[in-house]
Amino acid sequence: MVVPTLRQKKRYVHLRFECPCNISENEAQAELYGALLSFLGELGFSRANPKLVEFNSTSKSGILKCSNAEIQNVKAALALVNRVKGENGCIRILKVSGSVSKLMD
């Protein structure tokens, strides 16, 4: 168990895939990790420590957890996505919050 003060500060990003195709949770995770890895590199990716917490394939929206310190870089990486599953599309950031419950409000 880590002491609360030593725990990494995190942020939750509510995002939505805007593309004509259907997308499953695994595909969404691959797209997100691919985008983050290509923009941030391996070192930046490890610092951002992203994790797809939740994904709804019907609404194509999900929640990505990442480090608070790297939130701006994560937002930039997701904003620079212009293809999803090989088709024109983008990842729209809807809201950023420190807790999952607030994202759902």
Place this chain on the structure above:
Amino acid sequence: MPEYYDLGVRFWEDGLEKHANSLGFKSICSFSKEGNGIEIRAQRLEDLKLGTPGKITLLSSQNPELLKKACRRDLDMLLFGRFLPDVGLVRIAAENKKPFEIPVSVLLERKGAERALLMSKISFFLKICNKYKADFILTSGATNKFFMKSPPELVAIGEALGLSHDQAVKSISIIPEYILER
């Protein structure tokens, strides 16, 4: 809370302004036939025919000498596609209060090393703009709806290009507002 503007949309379709409002923009400028802006692409001084009054005029050129001369003419924004650190151009633009457009779409169109090198060029160009107090505007440069970015996304990209948070916010709020009021 500031009001945000995207002064670099490159297409037009029905409901575009509504879509921009839903993203968080108060207003946009579209460089298309139906839009409220005119983009002039010029390579030589003879090509330079300045636009219609009442519309926002953007001069896009790869030639820094032409852009320097155009700074003294009646236009609203400059786009230097090569993003070379031409100090002379930046100083003249700062003296004449002509902002540079920084379209994010140029990054979206590239991948990998090409994108990284362009980011480095833009980053250094912005550093020089800050040093000589030249204005710049971050725009989406969108050619379709997927390329349109929300204000927080533009700010995040601005910060990735080396701007401070305040500089990035100013470049999509105060400076575009000044151009629209001019």
